[in-house]
Amino acid sequence: MDFAAFHFLRPAWLLLVPAAAAIAFAWHRLSDPRRRWQGVIAPHLLARLIVDNGRAWRLRPVHGACVALALTGLAAAGPAWEREPPPFTEDKAPLVVAIDLSRSMDAVDVAPTRLERAKQKVRDLMALRAGARTGLVVYAGTAHMVVPPTDDPAFMELFLAALDTGMMPAAGKNAAAALALADGLLGRESAAGTVLLVTDGFERAQIPAFAAHARASRVQVLALAAGTARGGPVRTSDGRVATDQQGRPVQGTLDLAALQALSSQADVPLASLTLDDDDVRWVQRRAVRNMEAAQEKNAEVRWKEAGYPLVVPVAVLAVLWFRRGWVVRWLPLWLAALAGLLAPPPRPAQAAESRVAGAVANAFLTPDQQGRRRFGQGDFAGAAAHFQDPMWRGWASYRAGDYAAALTAFASLDTPDAFFMMGNCYARLRDYPRALAAYDNALRGRPAFAQASANRALVAALLARQKKDEDDGEQAPALPPDKVEFDDKDHGGKQGKLDMSQLQRQNAELWMRNLQVSPADFLRQKFLIEARQPAPASAPASAAAARGAAP
Numbered sequence: 435m436d437f438a439a440f441h442f443l444r445p446a447w448l449l450l451v452p453a454a455a456a457i458a459f460a461w462h463r464l465s466d467p468r469r470r471w472q473g474v475i476a477p478h479l480l481a482r483l484i485v486d487n488g489r490a491w492r493l494r495p496v497h498g499a500c501v502a503l504a505l506t507g508l509a510a511a512g513p514a515w516e517r518e519p520p521p522f523t524e525d526k527a528p529l530v531v532a533i534d535l536s537r538s539m540d541a542v543d544v545a546p547t548r549l550e551r552a553k554q555k556v557r558d559l560m561a562l563r564a565g566a567r568t569g570l571v572v573y574a575g576t577a578h579m580v581v582p583p584t585d586d587p588a589f590m591e592l593f594l595a596a597l598d599t600g601m602m603p604a605a606g607k608n609a610a611a612a613l614a615l616a617d618g619l620l621g622r623e624s625a626a627g628t629v630l631l632v633t634d635g636f637e638r639a640q641i642p643a644f645a646a647h648a649r650a651s652r653v654q655v656l657a658l659a660a661g662t663a664r665g666g667p668v669r670t671s672d673g674r675v676a677t678d679q680q681g682r683p684v685q686g687t688l689d690l691a692a693l694q695a696l697s698s699q700a701d702v703p704l705a706s707l708t709l710d711d712d713d714v715r716w717v718q719r720r721a722v723r724n725m726e727a728a729q730e731k732n733a734e735v736r737w738k739e740a741g742y743p744l745v746v747p748v749a750v751l752a753v754l755w756f757r758r759g760w761v762v763r764w765l766p767l768w769l770a771a772l773a774g775l776l777a778p779p780p781r782p783a784q785a786a787e788s789r790v791a792g793a794v795a796n797a798f799l800t801p802d803q804q805g806r807r808r809f810g811q812g813d814f815a816g817a818a819a820h821f822q823d824p825m826w827r828g829w830a831s832y833r834a835g836d837y838a839a840a841l842t843a844f845a846s847l848d849t850p851d852a853f854f855m856m857g858n859c860y861a862r863l864r865d866y867p868r869a870l871a872a873y874d875n876a877l878r879g880r881p882a883f884a885q886a887s888a889n890r891a892l893v894a895a896l897l898a899r900q901k902k903d904e905d906d907g908e909q910a911p912a913l914p915p916d917k918v919e920f921d922d923k924d925h926g927g928k929q930g931k932l933d934m935s936q937l938q939r940q941n942a943e944l945w946m947r948n949l950q951v952s953p954a955d956f957l958r959q960k961f962l963i964e965a966r967q968p969a970p971a972s973a974p975a976s977a978a979a980a981r982g983a984a985p
Contacts, residue, residue, distance in 0.1 A: 443512030443737060450507025454500040461496050502751040509741035509748070516738040526566030527725035528583050528623040529717070530616035531556050532609070534633035534660070535572045535602045540676070541634070541686025543666025544707060548686065551707055552632040552660055553594055558714045560587040569619050572597060573612035575604025578961045583619060596953035600671060603965040609633065610640040617653055626652045626728030628721040632707075634661040635689035636696050644700035654724045656717055657696065659706045661688035805830065828855060837862040850879035854886045861889070866897040882967055888960045 442448065471480055533539075533556075539549040560568055567583035570590065580593050609631060620627030644655060665687040668676040676684040697704040705716055799807070805820035805827070814834035821827035828843030832855065841859040844852045857872035873890035876883055 440513070440515040441737075443514055443739065445511055447507050447510035447512075450510070451504045454503040454507070457503070458497060458500040498751045502748045505744045505748050505751075509744035511741065512737075513740045514737035515740065526563060526625075527718075527721040528567045528569075528620055528625055528627035529559070529563065529630060529721050530569040530571055530583065530619050530627065531559070531630045531632060532571040532573060532577075532612040532616055533597070534574070534607060534609070534631070534635075535597065535599050536574045536605065536607055536635075537599050537668060537676075537684075538634050538686040539660065540599055540668045540670070541661060541666040542669050543662045543664060543686065543688075544660060547669055548634055548660040548707075549597070549599065552658075553597065555632065555658070555707060555714055556590065556594055557587070558711055559717065560590055562711070562714055562718055567623065569616070570594065571612050571616050571619075572602070573608055573615075574599070574602035575606030575608055576602070576961070576965045577608060577611035577615045578957075578964055579615055579619065580957065583623065593953050593957060596957060598671060598954065601954065601958040601961060603962050607633065607635055607637050608640075609636060610643040613644065613647060613655065617647070617651065620653050625725045626654075628717075628724055629653060629655045630717055631655065631657045631702075632660055633657070633693075634659065634686065636692040638692050638695060641696055641699050644696060644702060648701045652724075652728050654720070655700070655702045656720055657693060657702050657704045658713060658717070659688060659690060659693050659704065661686065663688060663690060802826065809833075825852065828852070832859065850876045850883055850886070853879065854883065854889075857886065857889060857893070861893055866893050866900065869893045870897065884960070884964050884967070887963045887967065888956075891959060891963055892956075 471483075475483065533549070533552050535549070539552070540547050544551045556568075556570065565585055567585050568590065569579070569583040570581040570593070571577060571579055580597070581590055584590060612631070613629060616629040620629070647653075648655065665685050668684040668686045670676050678684055693704055696702050703720060705713055707713055801820045801822050805817040805822075808814075808820060809817040809826070809830055814830045815836070818827050818830035818834060818836070818839065821830055824843045824846045828840045831837075831840035831843060837859045841856060841863070844856045844859065853872050853876035857869045857876065860866070860869035860872055870890060870893055873886045873893065876886040877890070880886070
């Protein structure tokens with residue numbers, strides 16, 4: 435207990451304490467028979483006439499009332515000595531890891547390679563930060579999102595294990611583009627986040643972009659240096675040592691001087707990959723500290739009230755006022771009746787119970803709120819029956835595996851997201867031409883729709899293969915429908931809007947299961963499509979700085 439911080443939040447209520455003492459004193463004065471008769475009977479006779487049965491003072495109900503009044507004043511005054519965390523701080527510090535996928539990350543000076551060690555550190559972070567949201571971005575000459583912020587280690591591992599340096603469409607170390615992408619992901623989080631760069635070098639021309647970001651953003655940037663000062667040979671995908679045109683081994687170096695310049699000029703804390711978990715614990719401490727500092731800066735100071743336990747003795751004393759005096763003959767009966775009122779009633783028939791629950795829900799919740807509640811509980815079919823919002827109704831039907839109903843719901847909307855989900859529904863129903871048309875509509879409404887572009891390319895490839903099989907006189911194999919199995923956790927946004935990070939996850943799972951595409955091929959094709967797309971017309975300041983500083 436910090437006695438130096440002890441204070442009362444509402445000190446005016448402390449006036450009840452002297453008021454209780456004054457009431458007790460006044461009662462004793464007014465109830466004293468000597469005081470009432472001292473002006474009528476002589477004092478030497480009054481002492482002989484008063485009968486007190488040998489008890490000058492005893493505990494009376496008025497004393498309990500005064501004690502209860504004083505305790506009520508203390509409780510209502512709000513004694514406090516501990517700070518209370520701001521609301522919703524159960525969300526742990528969000529983090530986006532940006533891994534350098536340039537060729538030098540295949541160097542073997544850090545066993546087994548720099549890239550494999552970086553992957554292991556991401557796994558360690560997921561284990562250490564259980565329940566916290568962690569995203570993944572990769573970069574070389576271009577930057578790409580791999581996994582949006584998630585607390586699911588299995589989903590992270592699905593794509594993390596598939597990463598290799600050969601899937602990047604352009605060479606380079608465009609860390610500023612990775613920062614802009616990670617900054618956009620963390621901008622959707624309620625808490626201040628952290629970007630972690632895992633790299634073996636840095637383009638000095640991009641330091642001003644990082645310095646400007648540090649001055650303007652609540653998102654902090656950390657860096658982990660991957661590699662040793664002596665460097666090491668670069669390993670190829672088949673396990674051999676890479677060689678140049680003269681047959682000499684290609685060496686991966688660590689540009690520590692550039693990283694130190696980034697740390698000093700852009701206020702980016704720098705550490706190195708370690709054999710133990712000291713590095714990931716350092717990252718977690720910094721991430722939590724940054725989140726807490728932002729919360730303390732933006733939120734009012736809240737103190738944890740310690741007066742609530744005083745309610746218990748007040749309630750006990752209040753029970754004794756049920757009858758005059760201290761002996762309450764009907765108190766056990768009253769407590770039994772109260773227990774009977776609080777006990778749950780016997781369970782009626784299931785149908786009647788369902789009707790009562792439905793009537794209560796209809797009285798207090800809108801249909802969309804009931805659907806949202808069922809959606810969070812994993813009852814997607816029941817949620818679809820309640821939702822009136824077509825986007826949510828379609829998404830619930832999609833999660834329930836009723837793609838025809840989902841298609842009907844999405845068809846009533848004219849938005850890129852709705853066309854995107856229509857394309858997914860058509861793909862699930864194996865109507866690939868209509869799926870392509872739906873994706874085209876989504877891209878017309880949002881040209882920079884990376885998910886729609888990736889899905890369209892995959893459906894086009896599948897349709898071409900299907901046509902080739904038909905031309906060859908072979909019937910395409912009838913693939914059995916997959917089991918619809920989704921995570922019960924709900925990471926949706928506000929009611930009526932879909933969280934695109936959740937759509938990204940479901941989209942990825944859809945293609946991994948339904949089209950039999952490996953995660954590595956999926957990412958390679960996704961990166962290639964995104965690299966060919968033009969930059970958005972309007973971008974945040976960090977993204978603009980990234981493009982300006984990019985080599």
